Amino acid sequence: MSSAHFQYVLRLGDNALVLGQRLSEWCGHSPFLEEDIAMANTALDHIGRARMLLSHAGAIEGRGRDEDALAYLRDEREFGNFLVCELPNGDYAFTLVRQYLLDVYHQLLFEALTASADEELAAIAAKAVKEAAYHARRSGDWVLRFGDGTDESQARAQAALDELWSYTGELCTPDAVDEAMQAAGIAPDLEQLAARWREIVEAHLAAATLSVPPADWQAGGGREGLHTEHMGRLLAEMQFVQRAYPGLNW
C-alpha cells in the first residue's frame, strides 16, 4: 500500500517534470516573443508542480530522497511518466495539441485530487488546478486557431492529433497502482475521469474542425518504466550536471 502510494505520487511528479523539461526547450525558440514568454512560464509552472510532488513522494518513501535525488539520480526505467510527455516537441501544433490534451486531463485530475485522503496531495492539487485551468484556456485557444485556421495549420494540427491520440490510452486506463489508490480514497475513479475528459476534448476538437482518430492500437508502458527512445536523451540533458559533478550546488 505505501509503495503504491509512493508510486502514485512519483508518477504525477514525473509527468510534471518531464513535460516541464520538454516545454522549457522552447525557451528562446518560440515563434514570437509573447509565445516564448508564455511557453517558459508554463514550463515553470510544471517544474514547480514537479518539485512539490517529488518532495512529497520522497517523504512518503521515507528513505531520505528529496526532490533533487528523485529528479536527477534515477535512471530511465525508474521514471513512471506517460510516454506522451517525453515525445519530442515537433512543430508548434504538435506541442500545443499535446499540451491541450494534457492540460484538460490535469485540470480534471487535480480538481478531483483536492478531495484526496492524502492531505498534502490535496493541498498541492488545490494549487495546481488553478494553473492547469489557465493553461487549458491558452492551449485550447491555440487548438481552435490551428484547427480552424489555414489549410496549412489545419493539416499540421490534424497530423499532430493523429499521432498523439495513440498515446492517450495510458491516461485513461487504470492499473494496479491507480486501483489501490482509488480504494484508499487517495485517487479518483480514473475511468469516470477519462470519460469526462473524452467528452470535453472531443467537443473542443470538433469545434476546431479536427477529427478524432479511430480508437485503435494504443502505446503504453510509461508507468512501468518502459519508455520511448527519446526518454534517455531527455534525461541525459536534464541530469548531466548532477551526474558529472555529484552534489554540485549554485
Added chain:
Amino acid sequence: MSTPVALDADAVRVLLEDVRDPEIPILTIADLGVLRDVSVDDDGGVTVVITPTYSGCPAMQTIADDIRAVLDRAQCTQVRIVTRLAPAWTTDWLSPAARAKLLEVGIAPPLEPTSDKRVLNGHAQAVACPRCRSHDTEPVSEFGSTACKALYRCRSCLEPFDYFKCL
C-alpha cells in the same frame, strides 16, 4: 558580543515590511498576501509562514532568503520558514493598498467580483487601462513579464500594459 533580542510577533511583522516581492518591488510580502503568519516561540525562535503565489514562482526562494536576512540584521537568528500550500494563494488576498500601488506603477490590478449584468450573462469582464482607465482593452498574451501577469493593450490610448491575473 551581542545577545539575541527577544521580539514579539508584531515587531517581527514591522521588520518584515522591508521584505518585498523581488519582481514587483513596490509590494511587500504582506501586501501580496504571501505572508500568512508570524509567531514567536517560547525559546525566542521566530516562525514565519508563507504561501507561494504560483507553483513555479522563482521569487519564493529570494523571499525566504530576504526574510532571514532582515531578521538576522535584527539579531534574530533562530528563524523557521514554513511554506504552507493550503489554502492555495489567491489574488483576493492582495490588500487594497497593494491594488492602489499596482495601479500607480501602471499594472492593472486583478478584476474584482462584479454584479454587472453583461458579465453575469457570460460576457468577459473588461480590464481597465491603468493609464487612461478606458475599458476598451484587449488581451495580447495570457502571459506577461512574470507568471502572475498577462499582457494587454489599450485601444483608446494605445498603451500596452501588464494585467495582474485573477487566480
